[in-house]
Each structure stands twice: as C-alpha cells, then as structure tokens.
Amino acid sequence: QKEVEQNSGPLSVPEGAIASLNCTYSDRGSQSFFWYRQYSGKSPELIMSIYSNGDKEDGRFTAQLNKASQYVSLLIRDSQPSDSATYLCAVNSDYKLSFGAGTTVTVRA
Amino acid sequence: DAGVTQSPTHLIKTRGQQVTLRCSPKSGHDTVSWYQQALGQGPQFIFQYYEEEERQRGNFPDRFSGHQFPNYSSELNVNALLLGDSALYLCASSPEARVPEAFFGQGTRLTVV
Numbered sequence: 095q096k097e098v099e100q101n102s103g104p105l106s107v108p109e110g111a112i113a114s115l116n117c118t119y120s121d122r123g124s125q126s127f128f129w130y131r132q133y134s135g136k137s138p139e140l141i142m143s144i145y146s147n148g149d150k151e152d153g154r155f156t157a158q159l160n161k162a163s164q165y166v167s168l169l170i171r172d173s174q175p176s177d178s179a180t181y182l183c184a185v186n187s188d189y190k191l192s193f194g195a196g197t198t199v200t201v202r203a
Numbered sequence: 204d205a206g207v208t209q210s211p212t213h214l215i216k217t218r219g220q221q222v223t224l225r226c227s228p229k230s231g232h233d234t235v236s237w238y239q240q241a242l243g244q245g246p247q248f249i250f251q252y253y254e255e256e257e258r259q260r261g262n263f264p265d266r267f268s269g270h271q272f273p274n275y276s277s278e279l280n281v282n283a284l285l286l287g288d289s290a291l292y293l294c295a296s297s298p299e300a301r302v303p304e305a306f307f308g309q310g311t312r313l314t315v316v
Contacts (some may be wrong), residue, residue, distance in 0.1 A: 098245070126303060137293055137307040138246065182245050186303040188235070189259045191295075193245030 097121060098185050100194035109203050113170040117183030117194055120164070126186040126191045127159055127166045131179045132196065138182055142168060205230065207296050207308035215314045216284050224279040225310045228296030234258075235277040236305060237269060238293040246293055252277055253299060281313075289315045 101116045126145050130138035144150045144157040144166070156169040168183075170177055174182075180196040216222050228235050238246035248261035250270035262287045266282045275296075281288055291305045291312050295305035 115262065127306070130307075136311045138289075143304055157204060164272060184245075189251055189303060190248040191238075191246075191303055191305060192248065193238075195243070196243050 097187075097192040098183055098194040100181075100183050100197050103180075104198040106200045106202060107173050107199055109173060109175060111173050112160055113173050113177065113199050113201070115168040115170075115181050115183070115199070116178075116198050117166045117168075117185075118164055119166070119183075119185045119192070121162075121187045121192075122164065123187065124185045124187045127157070128150070128184040128186070128191070129155075129157060129168045129186060131165075132181040132182055133179045170199070173191075175201050175203055177201050207232075207294055209292075209294050209308035209311050211311060212309065213312045213314075215316060216302075217250050217316055218284055218286060219256060220284050221280065221282045222284060222292075222313060224281075224292050224313070226279070226294030226296075226308060228275050228277070228294075229306055232295065232296035232298050232306070234270060234297050234299050236295045237277070237279045238295065238307075239263075240288075240291040240293055240310075243312055247278070268312045284315045286315050 129142040132138045142157040149190045154171045158167045180198045183194040184191045236251040239248040240246040250260040257273045271277045291310045296307045
C-alpha cells in the first residue's frame with residue numbers, strides 16, 4: 095500500500111467551476127498535511143497547509159482534513175486557466191514529507 | 204529575499220560517473236531536505252540535514268550521500284550513476300521551528316546517458 099494516494103487524473107473542469115482533489119494516507123501518526131502546486135517543468139509550490147481536523151480556507155482554496163478517515167482534500171473554487179497544474183498531496187511523518195503521485199488539473203475556458 | 208537556489212539547473216552525465224548537486228536554503232532556514240522526482244511521480248524523500256548532520260533518510264542506496272555546511276547550504280552526491288537516476292532533484296528548506304513546511308528550489312534536472 096502506498097503511503098499517500100491521490101485520485102487519479104487528469105481532472106478537467108470548466109472555467110469558474112469547482113475542482114475537487116482527494117488524498118488518503120496510511121500513517122495514522124501523521125500530524126501535518128500539505129498541498130503543493132506544480133506547473134509543468136517547474137518545482138512544487140506550497141499552497142496550503144493544514145494541521146487540525148476541519149476546513150481551512152485561503153482565497154479560492156479550501157483544504158479539508160479528517161484524521162479519523164485519514165483523508166485530506168483540496169477544493170479550488172472559481173477555477174481559472176492559471177490553476178491548470180499538477181497538485182501534490184504531502185503528508186509529514188517523522189520530519190519527512192511523503193508525496194502522492196499528483197493529480198493533473200486542466201481548466202478549460 | 205532570495206528563495207531556495209540550486210545549481211546547476213541541468214546536467215548530463217554518463218553511467219558510472221559521479222555528480223554533485225548544490226543547494227542554498229532560503230534566508231533564515233536551517234534545515235535542508237533533498238528529494239528525487241521521476242517523471243510523472245511525486246517527489247521521493249532522499250534525506251534531511253540539520254545542524255550539519257543527516258537527521259532522517261529515505262529508502263535510497265548508499266550511493267546517495269550528502270553534506271551540510273555551517274552556512275546551512277548543502278550538497279547531494281550520487282556515485283556510480285545509473286540510467287534510473289535520471290530525474291529532477293529538488294532541494295527544500297525550512298526553518299527548524301516550522302519543519303516540515305518545506306519550500307522548494309527550482310530543481311536540478313539530471314539526465315544519465
């Protein structure tokens with residue numbers, strides 16, 4: 095079983111719609127969770143971090159965490175063409191980050 | 204304020220050779236981690252350095268080694284290169300107080316031929 099699994103893509107959404115990304119993890123001891131955005135040919139950029147159960151909103155992004163279900167999600171509201179990228183879920187355990195394979199999102203105009 | 208900087212940006216090496224990649228962390232950051240990202244995959248943790256010591260290591264062979272200098276900069280060395288070592292190598296830095304919120308450099312694209 096992979097440590098971090100993300101819903102397979104690619105995910106295509108129309109401009110202005112909500113993109114929903116999901117992630118599950120295997121280590122129940124994990125305490126911190128992150129979403130990174132990676133444009134093609136570029137390095138990952140941290141866009142959200144979440145440490146407690148519930149929702150955390152930052153602009154058009156909302157991260158949701160449910161530790162009992164070992165589940166993290168990211169919602170992108172009012173999707174824009176500039177949101178087209180690969181989104182990586184990362185989970186911290188014992189100082190290291192474990193990443194999922196990523197979900198590629200395409201926002202079509 | 205400079206972010207995390209890595210050098211070189213691209214590198215082509217031959218199988219069996221050795222390579223050294225370099226990383227300067229963001230100002231105020233004292234912890235450096237290295238990741239390998241193969242095409243179409245998420246980054247894989249190689250190791251982390253703090254206070255010039257390797258604190259944590261991922262599932263990588265001893266061919267992968269590193270070093271951290273007193274100014275917190277770091278090097279990643281890979282010996283006896285294999286074709287499978289071709290990947291994007293990412294350096295991430297964070298302040299010890301806020302590990303593991305990691306900020307990545309632009310990466311070094313290593314191609315082994």
